[in-house]
Amino acid sequence: MINLRRVSRARHAIFPLVGLLLFAGSLLPSLQTFGTQFGGLPSRSFDALAVGAVALQSLSLAGCRRWPIAVLALVSAGFAIDQLCGYHSFAGSALPVAVLNAGWRADRGRRTAAIGFTAAYLLFVAAFPLRGGGESAAGVAAFYLSLVVVWGIGAWLRSTRVAEAERRRRVAEETRAAERARIARELHDVVTHHVTAMVVQTESARYLSGERLDQTLATVTGTGRQAIAELRNLLDVLNPGPQPDLGLDTLVERTRRAGQPVEFTEVGTPAKSEVAYRVVQEALTNALKHAPGSPTSVQVRHSDEDTTVEVRTDSAADAAVSGNGRGLAGLRDRVDDIGGDFSAGRGEGGGFYVRARIPA
Numbered sequence: 001m002i003n004l005r006r007v008s009r010a011r012h013a014i015f016p017l018v019g020l021l022l023f024a025g026s027l028l029p030s031l032q033t034f035g036t037q038f039g040g041l042p043s044r045s046f047d048a049l050a051v052g053a054v055a056l057q058s059l060s061l062a063g064c065r066r067w068p069i070a071v072l073a074l075v076s077a078g079f080a081i082d083q084l085c086g087y088h089s090f091a092g093s094a095l096p097v098a099v100l101n102a103g104w105r106a107d108r109g110r111r112t113a114a115i116g117f118t119a120a121y122l123l124f125v126a127a128f129p130l131r132g133g134g135e136s137a138a139g140v141a142a143f144y145l146s147l148v149v150v151w152g153i154g155a156w157l158r159s160t161r162v163a164e165a166e167r168r169r170r171v172a173e174e175t176r177a178a179e180r181a182r183i184a185r186e187l188h189d190v191v192t193h194h195v196t197a198m199v200v201q202t203e204s205a206r207y208l209s210g211e212r213l214d215q216t217l218a219t220v221t222g223t224g225r226q227a228i229a230e231l232r233n234l235l236d237v238l239n240p241g242p243q244p245d246l247g248l249d250t251l252v253e254r255t256r257r258a259g260q261p262v263e264f265t266e267v268g269t270p271a272k273s274e275v276a277y278r279v280v281q282e283a284l285t286n287a288l289k290h291a292p293g294s295p296t297s298v299q300v301r302h303s304d305e306d307t308t309v310e311v312r313t314d315s316a317a318d319a320a321v322s323g324n325g326r327g328l329a330g331l332r333d334r335v336d337d338i339g340g341d342f343s344a345g346r347g348e349g350g351g352f353y354v355r356a357r358i359p360a
Contacts (some may be wrong), residue, residue: 018097019061026054026090036083037090038123038143041133044086053081057091061098066222068105069113076117080124084131096150103154104161112153121147173244185330197223197258219257226254227250230329248280252298254283254293262287268302274332275358276300276307279342282327283311283354292350306340307358314351331356 025031033043056078063071075098082089106113119143128134135143198220252264262284281296287296296313328344331354335342341357 008359015064016062019058022091022094023054031090033088035088035090037088039128039133039135041086043088046087046146050087053078053087054089057094061094064101065083068102069109072102084127099147099150100154103151104157112239176261188327196285198305200258200288200292223254246258248300251281258288260288263297266300272308273307273358276309279309279356280311280332282331287313304360306360309356311354312351
């Protein structure tokens with residue numbers, strides 16, 4: 001497995017390593033006058049000032065990541081000494097590296113830096129005639145344009161980096177928004193279903209006594225505990241724990257205990273699908289809320305390609321079939337998000353239905 005931390009450290013160590021190589025290479029006798037030659041001055045032997053100019057150009061690269069503009073200034077100063085004194089050291093290769101790095105990493109003062117270094121370049125060119133040298137106009141323009149191109153490459157890399165950072169930020173925001181919407185749908189499904197069942201059971205308990213009352217209250221208690229368990233599983237998103245029971249038979253049985261007659265048919269090998277579970281849960285919640293006591297059928301068919309769900313209730317209030325409520329709208333979003341099909345409305349013979357096709 002790739003260690004990303006080590007990769008990041010190696011990438012940050014590239015510029016210091018390049019600087020050390022340039023420093024060591026410049027001190028080799030065979031490479032001492034093998035560098036850039038600008039200004040037409042004759043080459044001269046290395047002395048203490050030459051070593052200082054080499055160090056200024058090469059070792060300054062160690063600060064490329066944190067101080068790109070300052071590093072460019074130091075390298076430029078070393079390069080000016082190098083060329084004006086005729087050392088022509090191999091360390092002169094650090095200048096395009098520093099220009100590229102500044103164009104890539106500098107976030108502030110980019111325009112000021114570009115103007116300042118252009119002015120410094122003009123002063124640098126003007127100093128050569130004072131020392132008996134000089135560069136042709138074509139050479140001055142070509143050297144400057146080459147540095148501009150290198151700066152432009154760095155600026156392009158920077159814009160690419162900024163665009164990628166913006167894309168990642170936007171994706172993160174969209175992901176957080178989608179997760180918040182998903183959690184809101186989960187809360188709606190869990191709370192609405194269980195609280196509706198508890199309300200129906202509690203209302204019916206007022207007309208019961210003896211053993212039937214005890215059974216109804218025990219069912220209310222069990223429904224409340226199931227609601228708490230599902231809420232805990234939902235809140236464990238950041239610290240995943242056991243997954244909730246997605247068995248449809250358990251869900252149907254709890255609805256029956258709440259007083260709703262439900263006929264349940266499941267064909268095929270059962271597959272634990274959270275979306276299918278929520279579709280059935282919301283449909284049964286609507287039946288309990290808007291058509292209590294009405295015969296309800298739940299048909300689920302599993303195949304290798306998809307799972308189809310159809311829930312029908314014989315009678316319904318308008319609110320249950322409008323499809324404008326948060327519950328049905330949330331179900332439609334869930335199913336659409338995974339490429340399925342969802343519909344809900346009045347049946348031909350009355351009542352209401354909820355249908356969903358959920359891809360495997």
